[in-house]
Amino acid sequence: MEQIRSATAAAVICRQLAISFDEVVVKFGDFHAMGPTSLDVRHGEFLAIVGPSGCGKSTLLNLVAGTLVPSSGAVAYKGNGVAGINHDVGYVTQKNYCLPWRTVEGNVRLPLEFRNVPPADAREQVRDALAMVGLLGFEKAYPKQLSGGMQQRVAIARTLAYRPSVYLMDEPFGSLDAQLRTRMHEELLKIWQETGATFVFVTHDLQEAITLADRVVVMSKRPGIPKLVVDIDLPRPRDIIDIQASPAFGAYFKTLWAALDVH
């Protein structure tokens, strides 16, 4: 009886998880890149991952997207093992590729075409996404006519237009200036609040991680493993300027900074 009850409880917990890494190790030949990593991401959670370059942050996202298979261990997505490319997630990769032969509008519309979204709905979703990243008016431009930061925003809009329930974002705001970054933070927090979507957000920027996340995972140097997980207990909805000025914010920053292997 006890066993049945705990099996049921385990199944319920599993359904509540958006993503689960169970003792996952990634090797490229003899090169031990990451793990063993065990980490759960709850539905609706905003999880940030920080850690030194090369520790395996992008690798973790690639495992969830199904573009990489673990050498050992298991990765589950919404309760099922990831097998093949995971079309359910929205992935803003570290290298934001725009298709050079498509306009801004055409790039953002691409995933909607794959999903056969009716043209009128697609137009609205593309427009909303471009408004969120501040690119209205550039619909007909080609990527080569845009700056690096603008191209990055096209790639972000492409994921936003798709309205996934799980977002994987790999340093999505790296080439944006401080003002645009803050604006994008506000947009993301709004999307998170309104949609209940799950976010796994990789960044080098501790301030960005604390501002956005419910939990911040600090990875160790390669082969990366989660060495510290910090709950960010700051009030929501978050006013970015207010929380960044709060003493609690400074305390989180100190804790996370101390855990990062920066030398």
Ligand SMILES: Nc1ncnc2c1ncn2[C@@H]1O[C@H](COP(=O)(O)OP(=O)(O)OP(=O)(O)O)[C@@H](O)[C@H]1O
């Ligand atoms: N396809 C691959 N073949 C061989 N080695 C790889 C491959 N992909 C990643 N690696 C190695 O695995 C390690 C982890 O890479 P990963 O890209 O996940 O790091 P990261 O934490 O995202 O780093 P950064 O912060 O610089 O983006 C690195 O040492 C990298 O060189």
Ligand SMILES: [Mg+2]
């Ligand atoms: Mg990376």
